[in-house]
Amino acid sequence: MKVLAISGSARRNSTNTAMLEAIRQVAAPRFDIRVFHGIAELPVFSPDLEGEATPRIVRDFMGAIDASDGLIVSSPEYVRTIPGGLKNAIDWLVSAEVIVNKPVVLAHASHRGDDMLATLRIVMSTVTSNFNGEIFLRFPLMKETPEAIRQIVGRAENRSRVDTFLKEFSEFCQSVRADSLGQS
Numbered sequence: 001m002k003v004l005a006i007s008g009s010a011r012r013n014s015t016n017t018a019m020l021e022a023i024r025q026v027a028a029p030r031f032d033i034r035v036f037h038g039i040a041e042l043p044v045f046s047p048d049l050e051g052e053a054t055p056r057i058v059r060d061f062m063g064a065i066d067a068s069d070g071l072i073v074s075s076p077e078y079v080r081t082i083p084g085g086l087k088n089a090i091d092w093l094v095s096a097e098v099i100v101n102k103p104v105v106l107a108h109a110s111h112r113g114d115d116m117l118a119t120l121r122i123v124m125s126t127v128t129s130n131f132n133g134e135i136f137l138r139f140p141l142m143k144e145t146p147e148a149i150r151q152i153v154g155r156a157e158n159r160s161r162v163d164t165f166l167k168e169f170s171e172f173c174q175s176v177r178a179d180s181l182g183q184s
Contacts, residue, residue, distance in 0.1 A: 001170050003033045004068040005107075008075025008086030010040035016074040018146035019109040019139060022153035023072075026162045031170070033072075036064065039083075045091035054096075061089070062098045070103035070173040073124065077116030082123065094127050101180065103130045103173045107165070109149070111140035130176045137165040 005024065007017040017035065024033040043055055054062075065071065075086050082090075093099040104124050108117060124131040139158065141149050152158060 001031050001069045001173060002067065003031055003070055003072055003169075004064050005033055005035045005072040005074065006039070006086075006089065007035065007037070008039065008073065008083050008089075010083070010085045013146060014076070015109040015141050015144065015149065016076055016107075018144075018149040019107065019141055019153060020072065020074050021146070022150045023107065023137075023162050023166075025150065026153060026159050027166055031166055034064065034068075036061065039085040039089055042085070042089055042092060045088050045095065047095070050095050058092050062093065062096050065093065065098045065102060068102070069177070070105070070169060071099075072105055072107050072169070073120065074107040074109060075113075075116060075120060076110070077113035080115040081119050082116055087123075090123060090127060099128050101130055101176070102128050103132065103169070103176045104128050105132050105135040105137075105165075105169050105172070107137040109139055109141040111138075111142065130172075132169075132172050135165065135168045135172060137161065 005020040007014055007020055009016050020035045024035055027033050038057065038061060041057055049055060075083060106120065121133050139153065141152060
């Protein structure tokens with residue numbers, strides 16, 4: 001299964017990005033997880049840049065999503081909501097409709113951030129018919145270093161949680177795929 005993991009943080013040493021990287025390491029080689037690091041590089045969405053005028057970096061981002069079986073989104077909370085960079089990325093995806101039927105689940109790297117998560121759940125359930133809010137993974141990792149996050153996520157009990165999360169997500173992606181093939 002090919003998964004694209006998107007961090008909503010533009011910060012180089014982001015806790016959410018480090019958690020997604022740790023999940024990727026725990027999951028290999030059973031799952032092919034690629035972590036997208038380019039939120040900060042995406043230009044501000046504008047309808048004037050759609051179609052043939054879409055910048056290469058945005059086309060590459062859309063292509064990575066299109067090539068994936070599903071998305072894991074993990075984001076910090078900024079002023080009780082979704083960071084602007086992640087919202088901008090979502091706007092680009094809706095513009096091209098690459099997210100419309102894509103299976104999406106959330107992961108979160110903090111013990112807080114529930115307001116952002118509530119908003120992100122609303123947004124994701126609006127932009128894709130295959131958002132699954134029941135499949136969710138959360139670790140309280142705030143203020144940890146990337147190395148500490150790798151160690152925490154790599155502990156046996158946490159590896160088990162990651163395995164369960166990915167198994168449920170894989171089954172969900174397979175059911176979405178089966179449903180879409182049945183409707184063809």
